[in-house]
Amino acid sequence: xxxxxxFTYISHGLLLILIGIALFQVALLFIMSGKSPAxxxxxxxxxxxxxxxxxxxxxxNMGIRGYLTNSIILSVSIVFxxxxxxxxxxxxxxxxxxxxxxxxxxxxxxxxMVPGILTLVPRYLLIRDLRLLDxxxxxxxPSVLGSNAFxxxxxxxxxxxxxxxxxxxxxxxxxxxxxxxxxxxxxxxxAIISSxxxxxxxxxxxxxxxxxxxxxxxxxxPISVGLVMLSSGAGAPEIGVQMAGSVIASIPMxxxxxxxxxxxxxxxxxxxxxx
Amino acid sequence: MSNFSVAQADLDGKxxxxxxxxxxxxxxxxxxxxxxYLLLSPTIIGMIVFQYYPALTxxxxxxxxxxxxxxxxxxxxxxxxxxxxxRLLQSWVNxxxxxxxxxxxxxxxxxxxxxxxxxxxxxxRYWYRVLVVLPIIAPGFVFIVLWRWLFSLDxxxxxxxxxxxxxxxxxxxxxxDTALGSIMFMGFPWIEAFTVLIFLAGFIAIPSEMLDxxxxxxxxxxxxxxxxxxxxxxxxxxxxxxLTFIGTVQDFGRALFMTRGGPGYATMVxxxxxxxxxxxxxxxxxxxxxGVILFIVILxxxxxxxxxxxxxxx
Numbered sequence: 001x002x003x004x005x006x007f008t009y010i011s012h013g014l015l016l017i018l019i020g021i022a023l024f025q026v027a028l029l030f031i032m033s034g035k036s037p038a039x040x041x042x043x044x045x046x047x048x049x050x051x052x053x054x055x056x057x058x059x060x061n062m063g064i065r066g067y068l069t070n071s072i073i074l075s076v077s078i079v080f081x082x083x084x085x086x087x088x089x090x091x092x093x094x095x096x097x098x099x100x101x102x103x104x105x106x107x108x109x110x111x112x113m114v115p116g117i118l119t120l121v122p123r124y125l126l127i128r129d130l131r132l133l134d135x136x137x138x139x140x141x142p143s144v145l146g147s148n149a150f151x152x153x154x155x156x157x158x159x160x161x162x163x164x165x166x167x168x169x170x171x172x173x174x175x176x177x178x179x180x181x182x183x184x185x186x187x188x189x190x191a192i193i194s195s196x197x198x199x200x201x202x203x204x205x206x207x208x209x210x211x212x213x214x215x216x217x218x219x220x221x222p223i224s225v226g227l228v229m230l231s232s233g234a235g236a237p238e239i240g241v242q243m244a245g246s247v248i249a250s251i252p253m254x255x256x257x258x259x260x261x262x263x264x265x266x267x268x269x270x271x272x273x274x275x
Numbered sequence: 276m277s278n279f280s281v282a283q284a285d286l287d288g289k290x291x292x293x294x295x296x297x298x299x300x301x302x303x304x305x306x307x308x309x310x311x312y313l314l315l316s317p318t319i320i321g322m323i324v325f326q327y328y329p330a331l332t333x334x335x336x337x338x339x340x341x342x343x344x345x346x347x348x349x350x351x352x353x354x355x356x357x358x359x360x361x362r363l364l365q366s367w368v369n370x371x372x373x374x375x376x377x378x379x380x381x382x383x384x385x386x387x388x389x390x391x392x393x394x395x396x397x398x399x400r401y402w403y404r405v406l407v408v409l410p411i412i413a414p415g416f417v418f419i420v421l422w423r424w425l426f427s428l429d430x431x432x433x434x435x436x437x438x439x440x441x442x443x444x445x446x447x448x449x450x451x452d453t454a455l456g457s458i459m460f461m462g463f464p465w466i467e468a469f470t471v472l473i474f475l476a477g478f479i480a481i482p483s484e485m486l487d488x489x490x491x492x493x494x495x496x497x498x499x500x501x502x503x504x505x506x507x508x509x510x511x512x513x514x515x516x517x518l519t520f521i522g523t524v525q526d527f528g529r530a531l532f533m534t535r536g537g538p539g540y541a542t543m544v545x546x547x548x549x550x551x552x553x554x555x556x557x558x559x560x561x562x563x564x565x566g567v568i569l570f571i572v573i574l575x576x577x578x579x580x581x582x583x584x585x586x587x588x589x
Contacts (some may be wrong), residue, residue, distance in 0.1 A: 007496070011390040012399075018387060018464045019406050025409050028421060028431070045431055088317040098308040099301055104319060111322060113577075114330050117525040117546055118570040121553050121562045122329035122336065125343055144543055152318070177310065206415045209528060213554070224416040231420045239424050244536025246417040253412040265408050265472075 029250070033243035034128035037063050040239055055244035062237060064245050066219055067226030072252070074139050074211075074222055075204040079197050082151065087193065089148075090155035095167060110150035120213075127214055138214035139222070143204060151196055158192050159185060194263065198256055205252060223249045333570075336563035343559045353564035357548075359503045365540040366548060370524060373544070377523045377531060381515055382464040387466050388474035389504070404475070419532045422461045423448070426533075448534050451541040458529050458542055470515060477508035513580070520576045524569055545569055 020200070032044060034051035040220055093105050123142060132138040175183075209222040215221050221229070227249055231242045305312070335355055339346035357363065391403045425431035426447035436443040447457040481504060489499050527546030530536050534553075536543035545565055553562035 007393070008395060009392060015387065015390050015403055018466060019403065020464050021464050022410050023406065025418070025421060026413050029413060029417060034478045041429075045434065069458070085318050085321070088314050092311050092314050096308070098311050099304050104315060107319060107322060107327075111326055114326055115525050115570055115573050117549070119326060119329035120568060121549070121559055122332035123325060124553070125332075125559065126325070126329060128343075142325045143546065145317065146323075146325035148318070149322070150399050176399060177314065193487070202411065202414075208416050209550075210346070217515055225416065228416050228419055231423065232532075242420050242424075246420055247411070249417055250413045253414065257412050265404055 025232075029246045032240055033247045035236050035240045037240065044239075052240060055240045056248070058237065058241045059078070059245040059248060062230060062241070062245075063218065063226055064223065064230075064248055067221055067223040068248060070136070070220060070226075071205060071222040071224070071249075074159070075201050075252075077140050078143045079201045079202040080183050081140070081272070082148050082200055083193060083197050085144065085146045086151035086155055086183065086196075087189075088188070089152045090102060090159050090165075091177075091185055093152065094156045094159035094162075095164075095180075108149050108152050111146070112153075124213055133214055134217050134220060136215075136220060139207070139211050142210070151200070155189070155192070158189060162188055191263065194260070201256070202253065277444055286548070303471065313499065333563045333566050336560050338569045339560045342557050343558035346560065349560070353561045354568065356561065357565055362540055363543070363545070363548060366543040366545050369542060370544050372455065373459065373526075374523045376459045381470065381512075381519065383465045384467055384470035385474050385508075385512075388471045388478060388562055389500070391471075392478040401519060404472070407466060407471050410466075411468055416532075418462065419529075426457050426461075449538060453536045454538060454541045455536050458533055461484070461529065461533070473511050473515060474508055477511040478504060481507045485587050517577055520580065521573050524573050524576070 028045060028125050032040065033055055034053070035044065035055075039048055039052070048178045093108075107214065127133055127138045127142070132141065162185065167180055170180055170184055201217070205222075206224060207222070208228065211222050212225045212229075215225065218226075223245075227242070227245050230236065230245065231235070236242065321382075336346065338348060338350060339350045340352070341347075360489050387407060391407075393401050394400050395402070427433075428444065428446050432447060433445065434442045444451060447453050474515065485503055486499070489503055494502070525546055527544050527550055530542050530547045531550060534542045536547045544567065549562045549565035549569075552558040
């Protein structure tokens with residue numbers, strides 16, 4: 001069906017304005033991160049020279065360096081553990097029949113109806129009783145174990161669509177689960193697994209309330225908690241320094257975006273369809 | 276897959292001659308598949324330990340006066356205490372307004388997705404998609420820092436208003452009249468990348484024959500949108516409405532980090548009351564009761580939503 005030219009022009013106009021407003025907020029982080037207090041007072045929102053690189057040095061030395069390290073350790077462990085367990089569980093649920101399968105998969109499905117707010121308080125007490133408070137395990141364990149129902153469901157649907165002949169042939173050649181999983185299933189699923197890993201990384205990197213609850217020692221805090229705490233209260237540094245910290249906090253996703261922009265967006269779209 | 280046929284037969288309840296034979300063959304099937312149970316065990320045990328056990332504990336705790344170590348049964352006291360607290364009426368009003376607002380703001384990603392979908396040039400469609408996703412590079416907590424500044428006395432919103440000739444001296448988050456509205460406004464124009472992509476995927480999947488037939492029948496642009504395209508993304512809309520319900524009822528991050536629920540109770544939400552009860556007052560039973568109430572609210576809203584959608588489909 002033909003789209004009229006006027007409609008197309010209006011569409012471009014609306015899209016550019018609305019998406020532009022959203023992008024301007026991201027740009028503001030970069031613009032303000034390079035401004036001295038004097039510049040902030042006179043012209044805070046438009047680009048200006050010279051760039052105050054000192055803000056980055058100050059932010060880095062105010063604890064951002066440690067926060068960034070903690071965030072990388074946490075996020076990488078969570079992505080690795082979560083994806084590994086999800087892939088294994090989805091593989092078993094997708095390709096095998098065994099007694100109790102319906103019950104066990106029902107346990108996974110029912111988790112979609114258990115909201116985080118219901119389990120927050122007892123989970124905190126559980127971590128306390130396991131003596132894990134103020135250790136990175138307090139964040140890693142509950143993020144890897146039991147919080148991957150969505151990933152299992154999506155991956156299971158995908159694994160079910162793989163042709164059984166491949167698996168049958170490999171089994172005849174005497175392949176075990178390790179070969180079936182790592183040499184057959186995984187190579188055919190790199191697109192969906194990498195987009196899922198990116199989403200999980202983004203989620204772990206953004207996690208704020210749970211690490212705030214279980215990590216009291218400043219040297220253990222991830223950058224989400226560190227930055228928000230740093231910008232709160234009376235001792236908060238200049239806004240330019242806060243924004244420099246914000247830009248540093250964005251680096252991992254910027255790298256992922258540059259390295260895999262196309263597959264990232266296509267992967268997100270695939271995930272969207274699977275939903 | 277012949278070695279799994281026994282298990283299959285048991286699952287289907289067919290080909291089972293006698294009860295004792297069935298039990299021994301069931302045990303044999305379980306033993307034969309032991310490696311599968313082993314592979315599933317970290318996932319299942321993790322779910323029981325970190326999800327189901329805490330969920331049951333929350334129900335148990337909600338009926339107790341509980342400081343995290345000792346508990347005393349108090350019946351429904353925690354529920355009554357929460358539901359009858361007159362100050363917390365405001366938190367229900369707030370969560371209701373936030374829910375309405377968040378549902379209405381789904382219109383923005385819907386609009387963006389539709390405009391992109393209708394562009395005739397494939398390269399343009401691709402690049403708009405890239406631009407929509409681009410803000411993902413900045414993590415969500417960064418926008419807490421940014422918007423706290425934007426809403427401050429000499430922050431971005433007032434600077435823009437003053438440039439437009441309005442002498443605004445409003446401390447947006449510190450004023451009971453503007454605090455909740457400001458929290459809603461945060462993130463304007465509310466173009467959530469993942470939501471746009473979900474809608475876009477729905478629009479792209481519409482069969483072109485359907486649109487051609489509408490064109491032959493002389494449908495106008497509005498008819499085409501409301502009669503054909505919008506109903507075709509109803510499935511996506513339903514999922515997003517449920518996700519918005521679940522997300523909004525639970526969310527207290529903005530209230531916690533932007534305003535601490537204030538000024539007064541102006542931006543208080545039930546989730547934040549729960550957070551305060553257990554982080555500041557050690558009132559674990561009371562906090563658990565709030566968690567259970569929010570769980571029930573989510574459950575009921577989800578069921579109503581599914582019922583409504585089903586009846587409109589018929």
